Amino acid sequence: MLRDSEIAVADNPPAEPQPEPAPLAAAAALTALLAACGGGGGGDAPGPAPAPVPAPAPPPVGAAEAARFLAQATPGAGKGEILAVQAGGFAAWIEAQFALPQSQSHYDWLAAHGYNDEKYRNNATGLDNTIWRKLIASPDGLRQRVTLALSEICVVSVLGVSTPWRQFAVANYLDLLENNAFGNYRTLLRQISLSTAMGYYLTFRGNAKANPATGSEPDENYARELMQLMTLGLYKLNADGTPQASETYGQADVSGLARVFTGWDLDVSGLASPLPPDVHRRPMAQVASRYESGSKSFLGTTIAAATAAPAALDAALDTLFGHPNLPPFIGRQMIQRLVTSNPSPAYVARVAAAFADNGAGVRGDMKALVRAILLDAEARDLVTASAPSFGKLREPVTRFLNWARAFGAASAGDTWSVNDLSDPATKLGQSPMRSPSVFNFFRPGYVPPNSAIAAGGLAAPEFQITTESSVAGYVNFMQLAVSGAGIGDVKSGYPTLLPLAADSRALLAELNLVLAANQLSATTLATLAAALDSVAAGSDSGKLNRIWAALTLVLASPEYIVQK
Template sequence: MTEIASPEKASVGETLLAEPVSPAEQSAAAPSPIAYALAATGTLALEACGGASGGSTPTPAPTPAPPPVVPMSSAQASRFLSQAAIGYSRADISSVVASGATGWINNQFSIARPQRFWDFLVANGYNAAANMNTVAGFDPMMWSQLMGSADLLRQRVGMALLDQWVVGIDGFGGSWRAFAMAAYLDILWDNAFGNYRDIMEGVSTNAAMGLFLTFLGNARANTTSGSIPDENYARELMQLFTIGLYNLNMDGTLVLSGGNPVPSYTQADVSQAARVWTGYTYAAGGGATPDRLQLPMIINAATHETGATAFLGISIPAGTDGATARRLVLDGLFNHANVPPFVSKQLIQHLVTSNPSPAYVGRVAAVFANNGSGVRGDMKSVIRAILTDSEARDDSQESSATFGKLREPVVRLVQWAKAFGVTSPTNLWPFGNTSSSANRIAQGPGRAPSVFNWFRPGYTPPGTTIASKGLVAPEFQITSEPSVIAYVNYMQSLIVNGAGEARPDYSSLTTLATDSAALLAELNLLLAANQISAATIAQMKTALDTISIATNAGILNRIQAAIVLVMASPEYLVLR
């Protein structure tokens, strides 16, 4: 494979692949047509974008008449799917054009999961004793869901939830780690269209989270030894998963006192909350099989703190059993005023735009607080509100300097696979661990390096226009000159060769390849929602026209080069 050489100068957030790369700089050997096409285009500036468990059951509302289908063009449908789907094909674009955004969302809500993560591992024999102390099966399991499943919206929302409720397989020990992760991910994916309170409950009793944030085996304070309960989960449950560091208005803006943000909790609150997360242990003994990892953790009364606990207005009387204490804490946090804006803003950031307006956050947060039928935390209503909001669907945002987001590397990879029908006939899905920033895409699903994920929601690349405008660009935290070059090189290899048995199908593009303008128009629509400018397309066309199409091999070279060029384009990388 011909690699793309590193540019001598580039500023992350300002320019990617800032210099044209000549064939001589790439290799002493003759360059491939794709490498030549990349070199010929030079590079373009990348200016980045900038059931409710705690309440009573409401009386069911009358079934409303279905909303009218709002007509969408193919470009609008592609843009919508870029926000809503983990990846999509030309047929999916046509489906959205036919049904409208709301109709497509409702259809996605009705799709049952074709296979759970746990069931994939069992069905493919990864529960063999030889795999006890390995992570065998984990990467194929992830890619089989992301690339192979038809529930495109659930996969996208599941990944957004995993970006917030982080557990990374490389961050905890023990046996059967792939199965531990499978059980954890099934909680997020199963409840992606459920209620946020149920996510809180499922995660809080899951062994993988117990291992990752070290409260499995957590014991109450010992006055003799001076030991105190582990505080990891108590802190992150508040800081990262529910209420955040500071008090928020309903529109996600900070509550200020004397011009300063007001902390939402204190260290004393963490210490009190940690008492609740004591006594947690496996539901069954023995680890010869992975089965106990699928069971919710239980509470050992002998090591659980039973003294009175109080924090953030939550009061737990002395002698309260562990399960009841957990319910009181989770209900209290779930009903905290911060939860609707805190959760809503992060979901918007993962799906639509890094810098949503306060009005956008406020509209979605209001739906989180009450779905219209008195239910708090209804994920279906929240997802629908995010994706159909006027700010998300406003086509004029495509020219905005503050709207949009850098596409996550994993989403880019899966989009390519979905667009070109990648399958894995024997379920090997041999893409492996893609976390390396030196020769992969700098992100791997389920492999976040810490509980703070691959990138933080408030990250701003320093010394950039983004920073000077007071904006955030979370995904730029894993973006650098080397990582961009690695991404282009890796995608070039996949686009040309596939990954083992997982290979793309470009047959739908064959008849277009003789007309490079038509080929680029199709790829611009399919991959970039027509957001690549005419000037950029003209550069690409000039490069593609240097590739002979006198043979079938030449036609395929032109198709592959066109896909690489589009997926390396800054106007593709930034979704608006």
């Protein structure tokens, strides 16, 4: 595992100055100025109050703007959702997504489909199925996109969860992320800190207090990564996310915080042996003999000796949650996952301010964070989007999900047998909840060496998993996925595309809108149309062949793969 010093430079690059989006409040300022300069004189009685002026309607949303917004806000969306955004606007769509109920939990789906049978005790069978089920088919696209982003910040990987019923442990962890995707980050921190999946993954389950006789010390793994990756980062930050020269914490802080995470272990009370999967739905419980009851000092805070373990945990999390680094540190990473790899400091500052205070004095409000990221002028302004420094490489997983959700890919038997897609040579080189390390599939500050991106002082996180092998593997995989073969039992029949198949330009126009938000240039479209015209479309099978070819070509186009 990489140490702090090895990733410090890559994960905390100095922010490049970028032009600010044009101010949007000029009209409001002028109105306020005119009001302040109003009525003059003497002692005349005031006249009747003027009738209230209704708030102006939001400007109409074009189809391409709606598709671009949905590319940031969901794992993928079809024509119907584009029309819904056009009809109601960005903010109304977000609020409607907040109001959607959650679909069946990962844990409950596994149990309902028999993965609690003894033959699955010592493997992860079923986990990939339920993950793809939700990401592809759950109607709450915004919640699923935020959950996926959180899973890449607060990382747990099934590859490092060594316990019976690990599919249930990781499923429950993913359920916690989803349950709190529109909740409060402080609540999420406590729940993941007591989850069995995290306890196993970052090795503090069963953590014991120091033993002077043997010289053993508490395991420091979770304490370090909780600070470094999930709350604060390595360096103190300004409110706009730009780094200061001093480090956020030192080894003494890690050691002091590690004392908080002693004594926590599986809650086995009332459970039969061998343990059933349900042990992983319970928060970990305290084993008093292993808990360090002495004082615990870190980050300028001291938790007094004899403080009970749950109270010490809350005090520690309050310290991390209240640290000034947390809003810009988490805010910037969420912007990177949804919108752009190199947000301007001003964009980060606005998002961090909303995360620090939602307008009602609440810190850590995930809804406020999501609104601030997606509705910010820098996210929505098309002039800003055209800058070479704006945008991000789409993750391989989201490219696959873009296709699946846009065209209603489904599992006829509700089995969702897509499986592990980690192999870069034949699949995606990325599969949710299968990160190779706690640092995610790619680091937020990764810079491709010896590249124009590096020369421009920019970060490009997703390029860390982009290689010659993965580029070819992705195209071959998607060619199979979009065809009649599908992936596992997940496939689409393309009822919305079949009527367009005879006209290659109309077909490409639809795909350009739905998948790429009209980012494909006229030159690219002309090249693709010429290729498609060589595919006969006089029969139903010919039409499908043309659709499959068109999808593969669009999904492989650099103008699609770079999300602007």
